[in-house]
Amino acid sequence: MTMPFNQEALLDALRGLLKIKTINGNAGAITPEAPLGININEAINYVLALGERFGFKTKNCDGYCGYLEIGEGSEMVAAITHIDTVEVGDDWTVPPFDLTIDGDKIYGRGTLDDKGLTMVVLFALKALKDAKIPLNKRVRLIIGGDEEGGNWACMQHYKETEEIPQYSFSPDSGYPVIFAEKGILHVTFEKELEQNQPVLEFNSGKQINSVPDYAKAVFNGQTYEAKGKSAHASEPQKGDNALIKLADELNAAGIDHPLLKLLKRATPEGLGIAFADEVSGELSLNPAIVHVDAKKAVLRCDIRYPVTLKGQVILEAIQKATADLGFNLAMDHETLPLHVDRDSFLVTSLQKIYADYTGDHSGPIVSGGGTYARAFKNSVAFGGVFPGEENSCHQTDEFWSIESMRKNFEIIVKALEVLAQ
CATH class of the missing domain: 3.40.630.10 (Zn peptidases)
Structure with a gap:
């Protein structure tokens, strides 16, 4: 009927x-x-x-x-x-x-x-x-x-x-x-900045499960902006990440900052987490939220991982891949596969x-x-x-x-x- x-x-x-x-x-x-x-x-x-x-x-x-x-x-x-x-x-x-x-x-x-x-x-x-x-x-x-x-x-x-x-x-x-x-993992990188560190103000992202469509930074009196396209964090390839675009621009301008060094590695390969399985395919990563001021640099990421993997394995791999950068890494949230x-x-x-x-x-x-x-x-x-x-x-x-x-x-x-x- x-x-x-x-x-x-x-x-x-x-x-x-x-x-x-x-x-x-x-x-x-x-x-x-x-x-x-x-x-x-x-x-x-x-x-x-x-x-x-x-x-x-x-x-x-x-x-x-x-x-x-x-x-x-x-x-x-x-x-x-x-x-x-x-x-x-x-x-x-x-x-x-x-x-x-x-x-x-x-x-x-x-x-x-x-x-x-x-x-x-x-x-x-x-x-x-x-x-x-x-x-x-x-x-x-x-x-x-x-x-x-x-x-x-x-x-x-x-x-x-x-x-x-x-x-x-x-x-x-x-x-x-x-x-x-796939499993969902939300992680936060955080670093207290040294007083002699040149001040970079950098803000992007409102929601961790969305690709950020706008990013803004100020360095040495100059303002930088980038626009992208929002998408769901489960399919970050369908968006255009403004946060990453702006980081690339700042790196190209020769700006030296711990957050920018971290963002250079903000890919599955760069973080040592390019995992996959036969059931559910490849891990995906969405660098979603950045907040940087004179005192602190914070990056939050959304990760979708294969169903046969454990979140702790991913966290340990990231810690190993970024240990030299001096960021504290925390798991904010995990939803099991x-x-x-x-x-x-x-x-x-x-x-x-x-x-x-x-x-x-x-x-x-x-x-x-x-x-x-x-x-x-x-x-x-x-x-x-x-x-x-x-x-x-x-x-x-x-x-x-x-x-x-x-x-x-x-x-x-x-x-x-x-x-x-």
Whole structure:
């Protein structure tokens, strides 16, 4: 059965969600009811209110996350999305906190990552409920509020207080089924500078999981700037790192500084971490944030590493490769890899749904991205961007295709139906 796709209602609901500024770490005042910011809590309540209007069971989980649920049964399956976003950045040509429609494209921060897909799952649940599809399990949409920061306080709180799904998927990545996600490592280099060190002021980057699109430095009264292109840290090759561009310019100008020496080595090869495995491929590195003043130099990097590797091995290799530069190295955050058996019920069931719908039988894949699938057992990433489709996550003028939205809706409806049998 093909479910009706109510495009107008979905886009209208998405417009209201986009208007709530839910930038991770910058989402309004922190209160007991809103531990991630009042705007995060408002956005969660906005989605829950839509669910209540559709007749769903809903719950706000103490401002960290929320869920909507349909169906009956002792077991529960889920789709997991998030309503927080990365920073906006510069040079937008459309209002970032509104919905702009231009032909088949819709623009706004979160249209693809992940507010648009949150609305798609919400309307998929409505379609299943309205069609009275017989389900043997309850079906839940879990909405997180702390995905982009990497700490995932929302999922930690959920797991401590709520029911864990038997099977789940996160439509926050791409197709086909993503059965493995690389490990994520955030590291910080820090060095106290000597008083006789010539003063360099250097600033770039706002979000560690994004390629920085602007960098500025001042040295000896002269200002230097570089512009690049933002991209998701899981695919740094798709961006143009302004931080690295500016460092190259400063090096070419003959400026001698410990931070610039470090940035010369800021590649997998230069840091001694050009690792790879057969399951998930090569390690990637995103030098994301720099702050340098007269007293201190700081560089923060996002690393996506192969699923068979350990974060500590990477840290030790970096320490060995940079020991002569005198920087202190710290691991700020690690998200362990996800690896689900590609022959499991979950992977084979979702892969069949995708293959039957698209005719693409290429098989499940590996991603450098990090989704909420890592939060639970028997969970994978499934949904979002189709092969060959442009991925605008974390980019200026973030957009999504209405046609892609419709296709996601039809696949997700079927996925939730199959998992709930």
